[in-house]
Amino acid sequence: MSARLTIRSRSAMAINRPTWTCVRASFHASRYASPPIRRTTSVFQAITLTTRPFSSSSSSNNNNNNNNNNSKTRHQTTSQKTTNNPSPNQNRRRNLVLLATSATLLTSYLLLHLTLLHNPSLLSPSPLSPTTFSPFTITSLTPISPSSFLLTLTPKPPAPPLLLPFAPTPPHPHLPPLHHAWHHGLWSVEIKQPQLQVARSYTPLPPLSDADLASGTLRFLIRRVDGGEVSTYLSTLPVSATIELRGPHLGFDVAARLGGEDSVVFLAGGTGVAVAMQVVRALGRLPVGERPRVEVLWASRARGDCEGGMRLGG
Structure with a gap:
């Protein structure tokens, strides 16, 4: 690079003043030189920068999430279009x-x-069996004498089927075994005392009507005994209380053992008259020409237990 320097002088303006020389430098750049820098503009300019931590992994994750969201949105849009x-x-x-x-x-x-x-019994299988106890409800408790009372029990009706509103009404689950027991002749059930966990056998009285037989109603003649666990417990229960029965336990088949006899005499004592009444009912169901003559002799220890009795021997 070459340059040419030109110096110009100016004469003094006064005799006693020093001479000032103004030098003006002029650079003539060649064609390969850079243009001169203008002094009126600043070379450096301050710029304020704000920085923050930057992670390449988070950026890639954000990009992946954005891509996934975009793909899900496209998939949902495609699914909606397909569904619509x-x-x-x-x-x-x-x-x-x-x-x-x-x-x-x-x-x-x-x-x-x-x-x-x-087979409507499939709706309610029979819970009454000789090995398990079944609940019955007390519908009445009628005193007969100072020490005896008549206890009436009724099984709870079965619940209607909820899932089969148009299904036939199921029979009571206790009826099949009870009907079988009544057709057999002599039978009994056990009544449980829950506090002491003991049970005693009691013989039901014959039903008064077909309605009692159809509903499974059972009646018992019970004499309260001093110190008796079950009889005393039953005498204190209110109406609508629940007690548990187990059975039926089939007993003597009197009709099958009758043979050709035409007369039967039965001796009963106290509440044992219930067994005698079962014998009368079983023999009374025989054909007319095969029914024997039945006599029942009933005795009791207490005068009050013999309702309508009369004193013998004066």
């Missing part, structure tokens, strides 16, 4: 599934309904 505008094959398949499901449910219900009509 199902194809004919999808409509046909859905109709076939609904038709097959409806036909299966209807067929199953009809088969179950026909099965229950043929």
Whole structure:
């Protein structure tokens, strides 16, 4: 780079003053030189920068999340379009599934309904058995004498089936074993005392009507004994209380053992008259030409237990 320097001088303006020389330098750059820097503009300029921590992993995660969200949005949009505008094959398949499901449910219900009509006891299996106790409700407790009372029990009716509103009404679960016991002849049940966990056998009296037989109502003649665990417990129970029974326990089949005899004499003492009444009922159900003559002799220790009795020997 070459330059040419030109110096110009100016004469003094006064005799006694010093001479000032102004030098003006002029650079003539060649064609390869950079243009001169203008002194009126600053070379450096202050710029304020604000920095923050930057993680390449978080940035990539954000980008991935954004991409996933965008893909989910596109998938949802595609699914909504597919749902809103199902194809004919999808409509046909859905109709076939609904038709097959409806036909299966209807067929199953009809088969179950026909099965229950043929055997309605399937709705309520019998809980009364010789090995387990079943609940009964006291419907009446009538005193007969100072020491005896008549106890009436009724089984609770079965609950209607909730899932089968049009199913036939099931029979009472206690009725099949009770009907079998009444047809047998002599039978008894056990009544439990829950506090002491003891049970005593009692013989039911014959039903007064067909309604009592159909509802499973049982009646007992019970004499309260001093120190008796079960009889004393039963005499203190109120009406609507629940007691537990186990049975039936089948006893002597008097009709099968009758043979060709035409007369039967039964001796009963106290509450044992219930057994005698069962014998009379069992023999009274025989055909007219086969019924024997039955005589029952009933005695009791206490005069008050013999209602309507009369004094003998003066």
